[in-house]
Amino acid sequence: MVITLDCETIGVDHHHPDFKVLFNGFYDPEDNFLYQGPCDVTVTTDHPVTFIGHNIKFDLKCLLKQGYSLSDNFYDTQVAVHILREDLDSHGYKLENLAKLLYQYPNYKKMIDFEREEYWNDIGWLKLYNKHDLIFTKQLKNLTEPALKRTGKWALFQMMMEYVKHLTTLEMRGIKIDVDELDRQGAIWTAKRIKTLEELRNYSTKLDWDSDTSKPVKEYFHKYFKVPLTEKKNIKLNELVLKDLAENQESKEAELVLILRACTKQIGTYNEGFRSRLYEGYYYPDYSLISTLTGRLSEHFIQVMPRKETSEFKKCIVSKFPDGYLLSNDWSRLEALLQAELVWIVTGKHKLADDLMSGYDIHDATLKKFKFLPDRTRAKNANFSTIFGGRGYTLVQEYGFTWPQAKEFVHDLTVIRYPELSELFGIIGARIINEHYVEHPYTHRGRHTDNYNEGLNAPIQGIGTDITRL
Amino acid sequence: MTIVLSEKLQGYQSHVCLDCHDDLTIDVHPEEKDEVIQIVKKEYGNFSEHFHRFFGVELKVRYNAEHKIGRNLYDMEKIT
Numbered sequence: 001m002v003i004t005l006d007c008e009t010i011g012v013d014h015h016h017p018d019f020k021v022l023f024n025g026f027y028d029p030e031d032n033f034l035y036q037g038p039c040d041v042t043v044t045t046d047h048p049v050t051f052i053g054h055n056i057k058f059d060l061k062c063l064l065k066q067g068y069s070l071s072d073n074f075y076d077t078q079v080a081v082h083i084l085r086e087d088l089d090s091h092g093y094k095l096e097n098l099a100k101l102l103y104q105y106p107n108y109k110k111m112i113d114f115e116r117e118e119y120w121n122d123i124g125w126l127k128l129y130n131k132h133d134l135i136f137t138k139q140l141k142n143l144t145e146p147a148l149k150r151t152g153k154w155a156l157f158q159m160m161m162e163y164v165k166h167l168t169t170l171e172m173r174g175i176k177i178d179v180d181e182l183d184r185q186g187a188i189w190t191a192k193r194i195k196t197l198e199e200l201r202n203y204s205t206k207l208d209w210d211s212d213t214s215k216p217v218k219e220y221f222h223k224y225f226k227v228p229l230t231e232k233k234n235i236k237l238n239e240l241v242l243k244d245l246a247e248n249q250e251s252k253e254a255e256l257v258l259i260l261r262a263c264t265k266q267i268g269t270y271n272e273g274f275r276s277r278l279y280e281g282y283y284y285p286d287y288s289l290i291s292t293l294t295g296r297l298s299e300h301f302i303q304v305m306p307r308k309e310t311s312e313f314k315k316c317i318v319s320k321f322p323d324g325y326l327l328s329n330d331w332s333r334l335e336a337l338l339q340a341e342l343v344w345i346v347t348g349k350h351k352l353a354d355d356l357m358s359g360y361d362i363h364d365a366t367l368k369k370f371k372f373l374p375d376r377t378r379a380k381n382a383n384f385s386t387i388f389g390g391r392g393y394t395l396v397q398e399y400g401f402t403w404p405q406a407k408e409f410v411h412d413l414t415v416i417r418y419p420e421l422s423e424l425f426g427i428i429g430a431r432i433i434n435e436h437y438v439e440h441p442y443t444h445r446g447r448h449t450d451n452y453n454e455g456l457n458a459p460i461q462g463i464g465t466d467i468t469r470l
Numbered sequence: 471m472t473i474v475l476s477e478k479l480q481g482y483q484s485h486v487c488l489d490c491h492d493d494l495t496i497d498v499h500p501e502e503k504d505e506v507i508q509i510v511k512k513e514y515g516n517f518s519e520h521f522h523r524f525f526g527v528e529l530k531v532r533y534n535a536e537h538k539i540g541r542n543l544y545d546m547e548k549i550t
Contacts, residue, residue, distance in 0.1 A: 159473070163473055166472050166473055167489070170485075176487075178542065314543040314544035315542045315543070315544040318542045319497050319498065319541070321500060325498040325503060326497060326539070326540060326541070327495065327510060327538070328495050328496075328543065329496070329510060329535050331533060331535050331536075332535060332536050334492055353530065468494065470471055
């Protein structure tokens with residue numbers, strides 16, 4: 001039995017104390033619209049139910065909040081469209097925009113003024129809106145299912161639906177936050193920010209310095225340190241530029257602005273960010289499945305959490321069990337191995353895979369061969385940049401190579417040591433030019449692109465994301 | 471490995487709690503610690519089989535994972 005589902009709520013987070021389901025809208029196989037109040041859903045059938053929804057995770061959480069357990073079968077039309085067309089902007093995946101794009105239907109959301117307070121009480125309008133959502137969700141299911149099967153993406157979609165089920169449960173459980181530790185970390189970083197700001201103001205009185213990314217700050221560095229302009233003639237003042245100024249031009253301002261930026265990020269993301277969505281000691285993540293081209297998840301604060309031990313705010317994330325533990329599991333060299341696998345299946349050659357699997361230290365070999373490289377870390381960065389299709393720009397701009405050195409390096413790695421890399425880049429490059437599209441041969445997650453670098457990286461980023469989901 | 475580990479940990483109090491970058495974190499009940507570590511290491515080791523189950527493809531390369539455990543997400547020790 002297939003039922004299209006769309007729950008209407010008052011628009012706050014599922015775990016917010018004011019959260020309320022206004023009604024559950026259903027569209028059954030006999031084309032009947034059913035509107036049922038919260039805690040009043042009666043989907044009784046002897047057959048298993050497949051729920052179809054657009055961003056169904058939202059609706060499943062509404063059902064769970066009303067005391068239902070999850071059925072095993074879902075079809076999320078938003079995920080289906082994203083797999084088929086990953087290149088729409090995030091608003092493009094909204095139902096009313098897809099209805100306009102695919103069926104030339106007027107934007108029915110504009111029939112309702114969502115800013116009006118009465119909107120939430122105007123059940124007549126809401127039902128009309130909900131009915132349009134249900135109709136287009138059903139139409140999208142009919143449109144996308146054959147397309148997913150025809151393009152070989154059905155297995156990927158099915159995996160995604162299993163993932164959505166578990167992700168929904170994970171979001172509903174939440175993550176335990178040690179609020180005392182959060183307070184402590186917040187106080188440390190706030191004090192550090194105040195001290196750094198004071199130091200900056202004492203060092204140079206030319207600016208207020210309160211906003212570390214403002215136009216006056218950029219103009220200051222452009223004027224006094226000749227920082228470069230971007231292609232669009234904006235002043236480039238990213239972390240790398242600031243680090244370079246601090247290290248090579250001994251700019252105390254750059255050193256302090258770097259600290260200030262780190263403080264702002266830590267305070268904004270964790271202290272204020274976590275706190276804004278914290279309910280009774282738990283942070284409830286709300287992952288978006290369609291916000292990135294690669295299929296990677298995005299989330300307000302979780303996905304911007306630095307990797308490894310770079311942020312002591314991670315101390316706030318604890319087990320919910322007394323005396324419990326957190327067990328963290330991370331793939332080793334995942335992207336490098338995936339690239340080696342891709343090289344192998346596309347070209348049939350596997351020296352890179354053999355070397356990586358055998359533990360042969362390709363970074364050490366690089367370090368020995370190119371004497372100007374200062375250390376193994378730089379050799380590793382340069383190797384990976386090149387293995388993933390870099391043609392020297394990053395080596396020059398970020399790792400201090402001259403152009404002749406960069407050219408020699410890329411030639412050595414991709415032609416002499418691992419010629420299969422050149423072969424792979426050639427095959428993918430031709431596909432980008434001819435078809436404006438690339439995909440991973442295993443999962444068929446794809447990318448519509450004309451950009452060479454983006455196209456070379458897309459298959460690895462895509463499969464790397466999907467692997468962590470299995 | 472969210473799907474596989476969520477399935478394998480059914481019936482346990484321990485559960486997957488965080489999906490961040492390539493890193494998957496499990497909230498472990500203290501009485502289940504050793505058993506959960508064993509399950510997790512085994513399933514990561516069986517990754518090729520899991521991939522085959524979903525995509526019908528035999529992977530050619532061996533993939534390995536690093537496992538760390540601690541009282542919070544910052545103070546963690548590598549499990550050998």
